[in-house]
Amino acid sequence: MKPIWQFFNKNQIPVPSSEHWRSAIGGVIGGAFVAFLGKFIGEFTQVNDWAMASLGASALLIFVLPSSPMAQPKAVIGGNLVAAIVGVTCASWIPDPRIGVPIAIGVSILGMLFLNCLHAPAAATALSAVLGHIISYRFALFPVFIDSLLLVLAGVAYNRATGKTYPHQAPITTKVSAGDDGNSKEINEVLARYKEFIDINPGDLANIIRDVELHAYQQKLKSITCSAIMSSPVISVEMATPLEDAWIRIRKNHIKSLPVVDRNDRIVGIITLEDFLKYAAIDFDKTFGQRLQGFMRQSFSRASAKLSEAYPNAVGQVMQKTVRVISTNRNVLDLVTIFEGDGHHHLPVIDEHQKLVGVITQSDFVRAIHSSME
Incomplete structure (x- = not known):
C-alpha cells in the first residue's frame, strides 16, 4: 500500500x-x-x-x-x-x-x-x-x-x-457517424457502473475518447512506412504494349490500373479501367473481337482499315501521363489526404532511384489501419 x-x-x-x-x-x-x-x-x-x-x-x-x-x-x-x-x-x-x-x-x-x-x-x-x-x-x-x-x-x-462556450455545449471535433448515438449510450452505461457522480459532460468525454483514439492511431501509423504495406511485385506495362494485352492483364489479375514504365522501370504513366472505357472504344474480349473483325473484313474491308487506324492500339496512346507517386520511406499517415482528398484509389511506390517497386491500393491502406488497431 x-x-x-x-x-x-x-x-x-x-x-x-x-x-x-x-x-x-x-x-x-x-x-x-x-x-x-x-x-x-x-x-x-x-x-x-x-x-x-x-x-x-x-x-x-x-x-x-x-x-x-x-x-x-x-x-x-x-x-x-x-x-x-x-x-x-x-x-x-x-x-x-x-x-x-x-x-x-x-x-x-x-x-x-x-x-x-x-x-x-x-x-x-x-x-x-x-x-x-x-x-x-x-x-x-x-x-x-x-x-x-x-x-x-x-x-x-x-x-x-475569451473563446469559451458558456452555457457549455460539447464541441464536435470529429465527423458524426451513424454509430455515434450508440457510442453515447455505451458511454452512459459505462459511467453508470461507477455508481458515483463524475463532473464531466458526456459529450466532452466522447470527444476526449475519440481524440485519444485518433492520436493513438496516428502514433501507430507514423511508425509504418509505405514499403511495409505496398503490394509487390507490380504488374506493369510499357508504352508500346498493345491495348489488348493490357486489358487481358487487368482482367486476369482483377486489378483496376496498370503502371506504365520505361526500360529502366521508371514510371512514365498509368492506365486505368476508366481510360479503356473513355478512349479504347473497342471490346477486347477475344471472342467478340474476332467476330467483330470478321464482320468488318467481310462488309467494310476498306472502311475498317481506316477505322482501325483511328482507334488507339497501344498503351502509350491512352495512358495518363500525370501520375501521383509516393516513395517507400514515406509515412502511411501521408496516404490519408491522398486517398480521401485527391480521390486516388491506387498509388505507385518508387524507391530512392525513382524505380517502380510496388503499388498501394485503398485496400492495402485499410488493412494497415486495421492491423494498427489490433
Whole structure:
C-alpha cells in the first residue's frame, strides 16, 4: 500500500498559463460585476446582506471550469436557490444549529439532485442561512437569486469573449457517424457502473475518447512506412504494349490500373479501367473481337482499315501521363489526404532511384489501419 503522503503529490491536468490568467481575470471581473450591482441593489432595497456566502466558489466553477455540469446556469441559479430555501426553512424550524446545519446540507443536496441542478458551492448557501439564523425567504430572492443571476450573466459575456462556450455545449471535433448515438449510450452505461457522480459532460468525454483514439492511431501509423504495406511485385506495362494485352492483364489479375514504365522501370504513366472505357472504344474480349473483325473484313474491308487506324492500339496512346507517386520511406499517415482528398484509389511506390517497386491500393491502406488497431 502506498504511503498516504504520495496522494498529495498528484499533479493536476496540465493547463497553459494563459488559461490561468484567463480564469483569474474572469473571477475578478465576475466578482466585481456582482459586488457593485449587488451592493447597489442592496442599498436600494435597504438589505444589508448583498453577497451570498457561495459567491466565490460559484465564480470559480463558472470562470475556471465553464464546461463542468455544476457550472451551468441551471445548476448555479437553481442549486443556490434550492439551498437558500432549505437553509431558511431549517433556520426557522430547527433552533439548534448543531442539528439544523447537517439537515440543511443533506436536504439541499437531495433537493438539487432531485431537480437535476447539482451545484457544490450551494451547500455553503444553506449553511450560511442556518448559522446566520436567516428566517426570511426574501434571502432566497436577494442576495441568492440576484447574485447567482448576475454571476451567470457575467460568465456568459466573459467566457464567450475569451473563446469559451458558456452555457457549455460539447464541441464536435470529429465527423458524426451513424454509430455515434450508440457510442453515447455505451458511454452512459459505462459511467453508470461507477455508481458515483463524475463532473464531466458526456459529450466532452466522447470527444476526449475519440481524440485519444485518433492520436493513438496516428502514433501507430507514423511508425509504418509505405514499403511495409505496398503490394509487390507490380504488374506493369510499357508504352508500346498493345491495348489488348493490357486489358487481358487487368482482367486476369482483377486489378483496376496498370503502371506504365520505361526500360529502366521508371514510371512514365498509368492506365486505368476508366481510360479503356473513355478512349479504347473497342471490346477486347477475344471472342467478340474476332467476330467483330470478321464482320468488318467481310462488309467494310476498306472502311475498317481506316477505322482501325483511328482507334488507339497501344498503351502509350491512352495512358495518363500525370501520375501521383509516393516513395517507400514515406509515412502511411501521408496516404490519408491522398486517398480521401485527391480521390486516388491506387498509388505507385518508387524507391530512392525513382524505380517502380510496388503499388498501394485503398485496400492495402485499410488493412494497415486495421492491423494498427489490433
